[in-house]
Amino acid sequence: MHNNKQHMEDINIKKNLFIKQFNQSSAIAYNEDYLAYPADYNFKILDRAYQPTVEIYAKIKMAIENNKCSLPNCSIEKQQLKTLEEAPQKSIDFLENILEQLSVTEDSNYDVNNSYKYLAADSIMKGKPGFSMSDGYMVKLHLELNGNQVFIFDGPIFESPLIITDSALGAMDKAGIDLVVATPDINKEMLELLTAVGIFSLDDIREDKTLAPTARIKEEFILKNPDGSYDYEIIDIGGGKGRNVLKFDMDKIERKAEPFINAEVSGMLSVEQAAVAAWNVYISKGTSVEEDDQMVQNANAASESWSYENDLPLDQDKKVLFETKYKEYFMNNYIKQFITNQFPTVKEDAAVFDLAEAKKAKAQKFIDDNKL
Numbered sequence: 001m002h003n004n005k006q007h008m009e010d011i012n013i014k015k016n017l018f019i020k021q022f023n024q025s026s027a028i029a030y031n032e033d034y035l036a037y038p039a040d041y042n043f044k045i046l047d048r049a050y051q052p053t054v055e056i057y058a059k060i061k062m063a064i065e066n067n068k069c070s071l072p073n074c075s076i077e078k079q080q081l082k083t084l085e086e087a088p089q090k091s092i093d094f095l096e097n098i099l100e101q102l103s104v105t106e107d108s109n110y111d112v113n114n115s116y117k118y119l120a121a122d123s124i125m126k127g128k129p130g131f132s133m134s135d136g137y138m139v140k141l142h143l144e145l146n147g148n149q150v151f152i153f154d155g156p157i158f159e160s161p162l163i164i165t166d167s168a169l170g171a172m173d174k175a176g177i178d179l180v181v182a183t184p185d186i187n188k189e190m191l192e193l194l195t196a197v198g199i200f201s202l203d204d205i206r207e208d209k210t211l212a213p214t215a216r217i218k219e220e221f222i223l224k225n226p227d228g229s230y231d232y233e234i235i236d237i238g239g240g241k242g243r244n245v246l247k248f249d250m251d252k253i254e255r256k257a258e259p260f261i262n263a264e265v266s267g268m269l270s271v272e273q274a275a276v277a278a279w280n281v282y283i284s285k286g287t288s289v290e291e292d293d294q295m296v297q298n299a300n301a302a303s304e305s306w307s308y309e310n311d312l313p314l315d316q317d318k319k320v321l322f323e324t325k326y327k328e329y330f331m332n333n334y335i336k337q338f339i340t341n342q343f344p345t346v347k348e349d350a351a352v353f354d355l356a357e358a359k360k361a362k363a364q365k366f367i368d369d370n371k372l
Contacts, residue, residue: 015116015157019123028129039132043124046091049141056145057084083147091141094149094166099125101169101179109183111277113305117162118180121153131155181273181308186282190334193264197257199335217338221256223247230344234358242355246342253335254327261330265323272314275322280305283325286332 029035060077063069070076102122104110110119123131124139131137137155144150153162169179195205204215223231223246232244268275284304311318344350 011159012114012116013112016110016112016114016119019116019119019157020110020112022130023123023128037134039129039134041127041132043133043139045095045139045141046088049091049143050088053084053087053143057081060084080145083145087143087147087149090147090166091143091149094151094169095141097169097173098151098164098179104178104180104182107182109185109281111181111183111280113276113280114180114308115162117153117158120155120157121162124153124155176271178273181277183277183281184268184274186278186329189264190330193260193330194334197260199253199256215338216342217248217253221249221253223249230346230349232344232349234355235341236355237352240355241352242358243352244344244349246339246344248339248342250339253339254331257330257335258327261327262323265326268326269314269319269322272312273308275314276306276308276312279322279325283322283329286325286329 060081064074064077064081067074098121102118102125105114105119105122120131121139124137135156138153140152142150142152149166151164164179172179191211192209194200195209195211199217199221200211200215201218204212206212225231230244231247233247234242235245237243268278284306306314306318314322
């Protein structure tokens with residue numbers, strides 16, 4: 001069972017990456033065989049679906065007019081007629097819904113742990129090179145007399161056809177469940193969180209709720225000595241020289257930020273599909289957004305990834321792990337830049353100095369302060 005699950009996850013990652021790279025590559029423009037090949041992208045989805053209904057509609061209409069129905073009041077035939085008359089608009093709505101859902105696969109941060117069939121289906125619907133009928137691909141719409149409609153996608157890359165019914169998709173829509181989940185914009189969410197946690201002055205927060213380039217963490221979170229002077233850390237800048245940098249009360253910062261982080265995590269976990277996408281693409285690795293964007297093109301969370309099919313709904317252990325890693329991600333990639341190598345605001349303390357002498361002076365001050 002575990003091997004089958006791992007196999008399917010590997011297949012999804014490999015095929016999603018293959019399709020993404022194939023669609024983004026311009027190599028096909030230099031393939032003369034492809035350029036000379038008359039590819040057919042005219043799937044005639046609606047024409048093929050409705051062609052058989054013309055005869056069916058005529059037979060039902062005639063049965064009603066001639067009073068040759070299943071029941072004396074022709075209620076069954078009248079319902080079938082009504083279903084056929086409403087079907088075209090239903091098909092258009094169904095088609096638009098599928099196109100909208102599948103378009104998520106084109107997002108730059110799309111989670112390749114999703115079923116590869118969605119990206120393949122989107123490539124067929126968008127007429128991407130290599131996904132034509134001539135290449136062996138097909139999309140069909142089946143109409144059933146009970147009113148149900150079914151889309152079927154198939155072709156060389158599919159291990160089995162992708163089948164989507166309008167009733168299933170409609171029920172998912174009502175429940176707020178996406179066919180293909182969009183990966184949350186973690187960078188946007190965390191930049192907003194940065195301004196909300198209360199460690200920056202309101203003067204540093206611009207009207208658009210972003211931090212000003214000159215933003216600094218508030219004075220109350222900077223460590224000081226008992227006499228009120230700054231408790232600097234000395235860093236070696238080479239050549240026997242050093243500089244002072246500010247030290248921060250990380251416990252105080254984390255306590256201040258924690259309620260806001262918890263609220264953000266709670267909101268994200270209320271849509272577990274999105275939480276899984278965020279975990280797979282960003283949170284699990286703990287790297288920066290820039291590094292994550294690059295890895296989206298490579299392997300995502302790989303062995304650390306969660307499965308949409310097998311891990312939903314998320315158990316409590318995963319929710320706790322998500323909260324812990326989300327906090328780490330925020331602290332390492334968003335707070336850290338404001339606490340690392342921050343130079344003093346006191347001009348004389350910001351000057352470069354002789355490292356050996358400074359260390360000697362600091363040691364002497366410690367002795368004096370502690371009366372050793």
